[in-house]
Amino acid sequence: MTLLNGLLPPYIESIAITVGIYIIMALGLNLITGVTGQLSLGHAAYMSIGAYASAVVSLQLGMPFIFALLAGGIAAGFFGLIIGYPTLRLTGDYLAIATLGFGEIVKSLLFNMPIVGGAMGLAGIPFKSTLTVTLIVVIIVIWMMVRVERSRFGRALLAIREDDIAAECYGINTSLYKVKMFVLGTFIAGIGGALWAHKIMVLQPRDFGFMKSIEILNMVVLGGLGSIPGTVLGAIVLTSIPEVLRFSSDYRMLLYGALLVIMMRFRPNGLLGGVDVTKLVKKSIKSITGSNFADKEKKKVKGGN
Amino acid sequence: MIKSRKIFWVLSILLILSLTLVGCGGQKEEPAPKEEVKKEAKAPAALKIGFLGDLTGDTAMYGQNTLDGMKMAVEDINAAGGVLGSNFEIVEADHRYDKAEAANIVQKFVNSDKVIAVIGDPTTGITKATAPIINQGSVVQISAGATGPGVVEIGPFIFRNTLLDTVGGPTTMDYLVNELGWKKVALITAVNNDFSVGLSKIFKEGILNNGGEVVIEESVQDGDTDFSGQVSNIKKSGAEVIVFSGYYTEGGLIMKEVRKQGMNEIIMVGGDGLQAPTFWELGGSAVEGSVSYAGFSPEQPTPEVEKFIERFKAKYGKAPDLFHAQGYDAVMLVAEAIKNANSADPKVFKDALAKIQDYPGVSGNTSFDANREPIKSPVYLLQVKDGNWSLLKKVPVKK
Incomplete structure (x- = not known):
């Protein structure tokens, strides 16, 4: 499991792991907000549930990391089910407010639970989220997301996003699909949280506030709602830009903000919003090689903007 | 036309990204040898x-x-x-x-x-x-x-x-109970603030060790603005002094509420979390006389x-x-x-x-000390006077 570890300079490796964790988190939210169109402002809450659950499994039970990782995902998914079942009947702004409220509740609970250290948080979590582990999880999550998007389930979700009444008319049980989707999205957030806990080694409730949810939402929106490559790109860009801009010290966050504004001005649908990357790759291969071997697969996957 | 524009965008963004990454990668490696060459000569x-x-x-x-x-x-x-x-x-x-x-x-x-x-x-x-x-x-x-x-x-x-909480906290409580002679203490903790939660434990121990009594414990949250419930409980408890382990914003607002409810004599004693001008900017005359400890004071x-x-x-x-x-x-x-x-x-x-x-x-x-923990002496006890901290006492710390 140490295939890639140590290959890069530690500074770059550390950033790469952070980027990987944000990719996972953003892909989970992309399923909820991008693919299905359900605006969730409480994604950091599921991340914190996953992080704390996995930390407790690691610290109290001393179990191997794979169990901690799964425990994080399952705990977050479980809460996703409990919260998703009633709230996903809401739409639009109402759902956003309900998820926002849930995020605050989780934070307050963590502040007041002595078993997870209250405001002092948990410390001494072992470092397990190596680059190799993170990369493997990232690849699995991307693969899962691609499979979901191309399945009947994924298309049903797209249909719900475009028009849930029409989708219902076609025989899609929208409530059931939404809850299933939400559990999957929060499960992935929990996995991301578990990786986070074993990378940062210290957990405090204040790390999982409203701003963390917005940060993740930013990645999805900037990358392109509903686009998997876009979400990955958004996470990479938004996580690495603050480091890339470090040379400008005092003006760093100013430049960061300006870049965000510029990007949204010129790409209002996100960097890769409405771009079908598989098609794009095939087309460029075609134009380079002149052959048309890529033509036979004509899967139209993407919905409109 | 649209497709080619899209490709153009994607490619240009990728290009910019790769350029910035390459640029930064190069930046890190280049200046180092230059500097070394320069410095070696000097x-x-x-x-x-x-x-x-x-x-x-x-x-x-x-x-x-x-x-x-x-x-x-x-x-x-x-x-x-x-x-x-x-x-x-x-x-x-x-x-x-x-x-x-x-x-x-x-x-x-x-x-x-x-x-x-x-x-x-x-x-x-x-x-x-x-x-x-x-x-x-x-x-x-x-x-x-x-x-x-x-x-x-x-x-x-x-x-x-x-200055560790475990050094400043007990020193302050010793002064409070033994020199100022207040035995009945109301202890307030900001439960969503790790600093406050930790300090409250130390304060409580310090009060009990010196023969004082915690007559009431109240909790608040950082970011709260209404403390009327907690303060009226404190009023009923007959406490002689309020010990607060949190930050200046809540500290100032709590003292305002205390005066509003008619307790005109009681003061607040706190940790170095109160050390900011905001404390008296918010509290005004209500925080006059309040005491906090600190590891540094420009006075004396x-x-x-x-x-x-x-x-x-x-x-x-x-x-x-x-x-x-x-x-x-x-x-x-x-x-x-x-x-x-x-x-x-x-x-x-x-x-x-x-x-x-x-x-x-x-x-x-x-x-x-033997565990590499710092022991800093003295501890400064400061009191708010005319909207500024003034030195109340320098307390040397025993090793």
Whole structure:
């Protein structure tokens, strides 16, 4: 499991792991907000549930990391089910407010639970989220997301996003699909949280506030709602830009903000919003090689903007 | 047409990204050899000190002040000819109060910049998140501000230079119960603030050990603005004094509510979390007479400290505060340890640092005990008078 570890300079490796964790988190939210169109402002809450659950499994039970990782995902998914079942009947702004409220509740609970250290948080979590582990999880999550998007389930979700009444008319049980989707999205957030806990080694409730949810939402929106490559790109860009801009010290966050504004001005649908990357790759291969071997697969996957 | 425009966009963005990445990759490698060539001709390469702190986030004031203090210390050291013939140089990086970013930064400090010591972070949480990485990289870390538990236990390279809650808290409670003679105490904790939760435990122990009594315990939250419920409970309890372990904003507002409910005599005693002008800006006349402890006060200085304060005022145009003084001392402690060890290798000078006793710093006398915990003396008890802190008493700390 140490295939890639140590290959890069530690500074770059550390950033790469952070980027990987944000990719996972953003892909989970992309399923909820991008693919299905359900605006969730409480994604950091599921991340914190996953992080704390996995930390407790690691610290109290001393179990191997794979169990901690799964425990994080399952705990977050479980809460996703409990919260998703009633709230996903809401739409639009109402759902956003309900998820926002849930995020605050989780934070307050963590502040007041002595078993997870209250405001002092948990410390001494072992470092397990190596680059190799993170990369493997990232690849699995991307693969899962691609499979979901191309399945009947994924298309049903797209249909719900475009028009849930029409989708219902076609025989899609929208409530059931939404809850299933939400559990999957929060499960992935929990996995991301578990990786986070074993990378940062210290957990405090204040790390999982409203701003963390917005940060993740930013990645999805900037990358392109509903686009998997876009979400990955958004996470990479938004996580690495603050480091890339470090040379400008005092003006760093100013430049960061300006870049965000510029990007949204010129790409209002996100960097890769409405771009079908598989098609794009095939087309460029075609134009380079002149052959048309890529033509036979004509899967139209993407919905409109 | 549309397709080709899309391709153009994607390609151009990828190109820009790759250029910035390549540019930065190159930037890191290029200047280093140049500097070395330059320095080799003149003097040995500068010893790098990393500043770890927040310059733009929630705790920016702590970070900025620590950095200002450090800069002055480095100027002083370099003006005196450096340490072992080498100058000090600060490498700074802002982490926006974000643990993930702080973890990346210390990797950069330890592995790319090859610093010999990291000064920071002023908060306990980020210090704990970065200390394992720094310790593993065999670099000395001195946090000038992490007062909570569980910091130096992380490893032999981890130090802190600050008045610990476990030193300041009991000293203050001793004064409160034995000298001021208040036995019935109301204790208020901000439960969503790690600093407050930790300090409340210490306060409570201090009160009980000195024969006082906690007649009522109330909890508030950071960010609350209405404290009428808690205050009316305190009024009923017959407490003689309010002990609050949280921050200045809530402290000021609580005292306003206390006066509003007609308790005109009772004062608030708190930790160094009350140390900000906001306390009396919000509380006004209600906080007059309130007491807090601190590791530094510009009043009644020793001659050395007076010189520091004068030079600081000349440089920055204001009086130094606790974080300025601690940041200054942290750099000076590193220099002192390097001199004592006659080596700038962190593996060697960390032992000399642990042995420092009674170092006369500007933030008080500093000694490290057997567990590498700092003992700083004296503790300053300060009282609000006419909208400013004035010195109530200097209490020497027993080792």
